[in-house]
Amino acid sequence: MFCIVSFLVLTVIGIFSASYRALAKEAFDCVLRRVTLRPCNTSFQEKMKAQVTGQLLTRSVRAAKLFNKYFEVLAWVLFLSTIASLFWTGKGLYNFYMYGSCNGLNKSGFCALDPTGENNKTSQAGGSCALGAGDENKVTLTGVDLSSFATKNIQAQDTVVFIGCFNCDYTRKAYPIIKELLQKNQVNYIFAHYPVKGETTYILPLGYCAYKFDQPKYWQFVDRLFSSNKEDNGRPEYVQQVLKDLGYDLNAINQCAESQETKTAVVKQRIELEKTNIYGTPLIFINQKGLVGPKPYRVYDRILNSFNFFKGK
Amino acid sequence: MKNNLRYDFPLLTNSRSQPPIYFDNACQSLRPQSVIDAMVEYYRDYPGCAGRSMHSIAAKVTQKCDQARQQLAKFINALRKEEVVFTRNTTEGINLVASSLALKAGDIVITSDKDHNSNLIPWQMLVKKIGIIHKILPSLPDNTFDLEGFEKFLNPKVKLVSFGLTANLDGVTIPAEKIIQLAHKNGSLVLFDAAQTAPHQKIDVRQLDVDFLAFSGHKMLGPSGTGVLYGKFKLLEKLEPFMVGGDTVATSTFTTQEFLPPPEKFEAGLQDYAGIIGLGQAAEYLMKVGFKEIEKSELEINTFLTNELGLIPGLKIIGPIDPAQRGGIISFYFDKIDHHQIALILNQSAGIMVRSGQHCVHAWFDHHQLKGSVRASVYFYNTLAEAEIFVRELHKVIKVLS
Structure with a gap:
């Protein structure tokens, strides 16, 4: 057991220090002999055991004696720990590659490869980034009616639903990534503004009407708001200017936004979005699979195209 | 000390x-600093060949190597410096004797149960190659030499007794003079592996009357890869060369050769001059101590x-x-x-x-x-x-x- 543990540990240390490479080679020889049921002729285990015992002896006879006595037990513990570590490391790497988090899809625990947790951060629903925490496993599109939301490429087989807030940092981080995904893939894209911060709530009816009046211009409108300063998005006169710049009839838009029909539609949309169990933005669904927080491009791409793979595209 | x-x-x-x-x-x-210095001096100041070229550096190397041979001869009190053959180590010295002594099938060689592999394997090989008989003398229970048992082992077919003079196993030195007397009385030659003796005890080959004696430089403050085979000159003259080639012959034709006298005929090829000079210095140092x-x-x-x-x-x-x-x-x-x-x-x-x-x-x-x-x-x-x-x-x- 000790040979295997030593080989693994020394191989890793050997990457950084040449002096350990010879030991790693010796350990490998020992492992090779053990697995082929031959005796280990390098006395590697004895050498390493003596080396540690000798070091301990300079500090404490008792510690050295205990180490020497329970060496085999310690070797087993180390072996099992190493196997467990390898398993969890492998799982972590897999998860990070697949979902952008070592802990799995939408899991926000500590990840050494993403120590600040950027790939899972969201702006919390309720108006403040610091509020509340949701259940990552409960986000869903089941029972959610998305027919009233802004959409394009409706005929496409795959669907990407982007629920985000114009003034949320993490949504703003995810937005260009999703745009890149849309450029490279034909998908039915649905966008919903979910204002976790109160200062952008007023955009909801304006956006609803902008989409209703001119769909191509609406997507430009969304682009503009995601590329604007957050402070500007909080000023109605700025948004009005954006609409004007895009060629919208401001009077018509404002009348539409003030209408009861629009207000009712916006509330209905809000109710539908709540059914997703959203607790923060961005919340992105790719063919029903919910992803909370801004993930690396590869995660979205892999999920989208693995679906395509299984569909035989 | x-x-x-x-x-x-x-x-x-x-x-x-x-x-x-x-x-x-x-x-x-x-190794003492003087041995290291002697070797460094060779490489730094006169790194030439001995016994070949005529220039001044070569002459100095020849003179230094000759001086080292004299120092080693004095170290063991050899009759003449030509009885000192430079080898790589004790093992080579023993192999030289084993290969050159012209033993025949049925000849008996005696060693002891405590001998180092260097004084065991060469004889095992001769058993296989030419059919000599190799007898191993057991030690007494306290691991000392069994002189009575040795006497019983002796018979006219015993051509050589080859013992470690001091055992590397336990440091026991065997009764050399008595063994030599008995062996010579029996008409047998005596070879001693003195690797563990030469660094620690005065060896007087003339007083002992030993026929061959091998020892290494690396155990007696000298450089590693150096050693000496002492042999009585008349015996060395009779021995066939061990390794042959450069510097072992006076002249050669396409089909014949004329070997040089000992020790040159046993020192084939370019020698480790720095080592030889260092070994001479080591012997000098030990004699001073x-x-x-x-x-x-x-x-x-x-x-x-x-x-x-x-x-x-x-x-x-x-x-x-x-x-x-x-x-x-x-x-x-x-x-x-x-x-x-x-x-x-x-x-x-x-x-x-x-x-x-x-x-x-x-x-x-x-x-x-x-x-x-x-x-x-x-x-x-x-x-x-x-x-x-x-x-x-x-x-x-x-x-x-x-």
Whole structure:
């Protein structure tokens, strides 16, 4: 057991220090002999055991004696720990590659490869980034009616639903990534503004009407708001200017936004979005699979195209 | 021993780190600065060939090598310097005799059960190659030489007796003069492996009347890869060359050759001149220190070690209990403690360097059903203070391992 543990540990240390490479080679020889049921002729285990015992002896006879006595037990513990570590490391790497988090899809625990947790951060629903925490496993599109939301490429087989807030940092981080995904893939894209911060709530009816009046211009409108300063998005006169710049009839838009029909539609949309169990933005669904927080491009791409793979595209 | 001799050995006076306690002198000794300087001087000042070219550098190398041969001849009190053949080590010297002595099928060669592999394997090979008979003389129960048993082994077919003069296993020196007398009376030649004797005791080949004697440089302060085979000149003249080629012949044609007289005919090819010069310097150094002083110093330390180690429960000393019979060597083992572990931990925890294993005497250990031993071997530059640390640390190691 000790040979295997030593080989693994020394191989890793050997990457950084040449002096350990010879030991790693010796350990490998020992492992090779053990697995082929031959005796280990390098006395590697004895050498390493003596080396540690000798070091301990300079500090404490008792510690050295205990180490020497329970060496085999310690070797087993180390072996099992190493196997467990390898398993969890492998799982972590897999998860990070697949979902952008070592802990799995939408899991926000500590990840050494993403120590600040950027790939899972969201702006919390309720108006403040610091509020509340949701259940990552409960986000869903089941029972959610998305027919009233802004959409394009409706005929496409795959669907990407982007629920985000114009003034949320993490949504703003995810937005260009999703745009890149849309450029490279034909998908039915649905966008919903979910204002976790109160200062952008007023955009909801304006956006609803902008989409209703001119769909191509609406997507430009969304682009503009995601590329604007957050402070500007909080000023109605700025948004009005954006609409004007895009060629919208401001009077018509404002009348539409003030209408009861629009207000009712916006509330209905809000109710539908709540059914997703959203607790923060961005919340992105790719063919029903919910992803909370801004993930690396590869995660979205892999999920989208693995679906395509299984569909035989 | 005068403590100031330690200052001649760079490893023991290296101010950058704590010097090791080097108790592995039976394997290889340390080198004094004068030996190192002699070798460096060759490479730096006159790095030429000996006995070939005519220029001044070559002449100096020739003169220095000749001087080294004289120093070695004086070291063992040889009749003439031509009786000194430079080899790479003791093993090569023994192989030279084994290969060149023209033994025939049925000739008997006697060795002992304690002989180093270098004085065992060459004869085993001759058993296979030409059908000599190889007899092994068992030691007495205390591991000393069985002179009566030896006498019984002798018969007219015994052409050679070849013994380790001092055993690397336990430090016991055999009764050389008596053995030679008996062997010569029987008409047998005598070859001694003096690798463990030459560094520690005065050897007088003329007084002993030994026929061949081989020893190594690396155990007697000299460079590694150097050694000497002494042979009586008349015997050397009769021996066939061992290795042949460059510098072994006076002249040659496409089909014939005329060999040079000894020692040149045994020294084929370009020699290790730096090593030879260093070896000469080592012999000179040892003669200056004096073997009485060396033996006295070793005995003092070994007596202390024997007295202290003899009190440790379970520790068994190989060979006679009397340290005076074991020179500078104390070899010991425990039934239940691994010898390698002891050596490794001593090195790791206290920088004490001893040998562990079967010391190239596998047959003896296997015959006695022992896995191996720890061997501490001291030399004149070791001190009682070092021996005290060794004993103290050994107690700790045993406590850990038992």
